[in-house]
Amino acid sequence: MIGIPKSLFYYYDGKIWTNFFDYLKIDYVISPDTNKEIIEMGKSISNDEMCMSIKSYLGHVAYLSKRCKYLLIPRIENFGDNNQTCTNFLAMYDLVNNLFGNEIINYNINLNDNETLKKGLMYIGYKFGKKKSLIKKALNYALKRYNKERKKDILNNILKLKKSKKKVLIISHPYNTYDTFVGQPIIKLLKDLDIEIIYSDLFNKNSTNKLSKKLSKDLYWKYSKDIIGSIELVKKNIDGILFLSTFPCGLDSLVNELIIRKINIPYLNIIVDDLDSLSGVETRVESFVDILNQ
Amino acid sequence: MDKVISFPKLDNYDIPAFYVLSHISSLKIIKPSKITSKTIELGSKYSPEFVCTPFKYTLGTFIESIEKGANTLIQFGGGCRYGYYGELQEQILKDLDYPITLDSLIIGGKTDIKRIIKIMKSYDPSIKLFKSIYYTLIGIQMIKYMDRIDDYIRLNIGFEINKDSFINLKEEMLNDFSHAKGLINLHRLYRKYYKRFKKIPINKPKDCLKIGIIGELYTLMEPSSNYEIEKDLASHHIQIKRYTNVSYLLLKKRKLVKKYLKKLKNIKYRMGADAVDNIYHTKELCKKHYDGIIHIKSSFCTPEIAVMPIINKIAKENNVPVIFFSFDTNTSEVGIKTRLEAFYDMLEMRKYNE
Incomplete structure (x- = not known):
């Protein structure tokens, strides 16, 4: 049984993994949505200063560690020189490997060395004794299905831009946006106040990645570029931006600061801490929406 | 307007930097002044709240140099977040209405000589390649x-x-x-x-206390950012070993990290900034029977935070005490010194009372 932590990497490639495993009939289990218990577990094994998303990730790993033989922990280094990732994405495999006793299913993405997701999944297929032809079919199936779903999501996201409701673009890493503990409660607050949510990760990544240059010329983090570029794409169609990050995210602390200095759109900057209660955030979201409605 | 150059302060390395710049060009150069509490205050005031500390120190230094007339700033840059400092610092300084330009030499851990030559030529077209x-x-x-x-x-x-x-x-x-x-x-x-x-x-004495000091590069090399921890160690008659310095980072690191990764059985990948180096050096210090290890870094230094549990584990397995310090602009010096005292006492007791 392969344990898949429902955190970080999952929100980028998770659906491809599960499609792939389904086709190959490899057993897996996904950890539950982030909850208090998982956060507490994560905190107990983390270093105090780690960002909340990492603490939460380690909580998911701890949850699975007791229940599964294998853990799926990829490493994502870069998509070329100007598209690197957070150093935590580089360190996570070795950190987990040193802290937990499970056998780890790992692959590396480093486009500079031609290490890709496809190659990584092929390797996992071999590891579980599957035939090459079958693995290739599974890979095709997984990517096709993922792309089809993603296209649909992107279309929906774009269609929302035409609606007459007030629209807020969420600038946040998917592992925060879709996390039940970080992004979802805040998104619900906005939706309850009749706000249409535009997701920064649901656009064509190639175009947002290039567009990010207009806001930040030196930026070299792939996942930040992908989401930041969406501002250039939709700035005329939105009423406000919500910057959402976890404390103390190394990338966001610089990137969001620069972007906030450059844009001329009402914004709200929320930094989620593991001790945060929602009450303080609620008032801030409400007054933000008040400004948008004026 | 004439270009007046300045750059950040890093221990005494401003001496070779000044030497090179003043010999290859006729540009006016303002040497960065020593970092004081006022520098730190200035830097913190205009920095994002939870950025790593070197951002604040170098921003403070820039502002002090600008006040003295500098208008063309060079940030060294690097991997991890260092490489992105420059663009944000330029924006912050421009928002403060300073008429400056700022260039980073290393962006995202990568640099190319052509770009550096282009930058230097834009400062002073008369710069000659061979002389440079x-x-x-x-x-x-x-x-x-x-x-x-x-x-x-x-x-x-x-x-x-x-x-x-x-x-x-x-x-x-x-x-x-x-x-x-x-x-x-x-x-x-x-x-x-x-x-x-x-x-x-x-x-x-032959059996003096020996301590290895590892961690994040800026905090290790700039004494004002670590309350002159090495001076404190020396005043307690302790032999100090530090691996990180500019010649290590500039000339040796690339090759050595590959070697380290081969030798470290529990580590498979490079882990950002100097993380692998520090893990390897921890092992080496243990092997060489150092009495203790001090790990220092600036607050919010992501790559070091991620590997601290591993460093702690290695030191524990080898029964070598390790202490971690995180420096921010508002860290209490007294608190640091008290913890250091206790650490020295403990090491002495372990060594001489056995």
């Missing part, structure tokens, strides 16, 4: 000599018989280095001072 290469080589050589001498000082400064004899001679040497008349002259100066350092009388 020659003086850059002297600059690099100067850094190597400085680091070699510093290594020797760290081993012995805690045991000097006449107070400040090492510091005073070092000051004299740096002054002479900054007036070196070329590569050969620099080499002669180095030989001369090396001999003089060796002659400084010391009283070093």
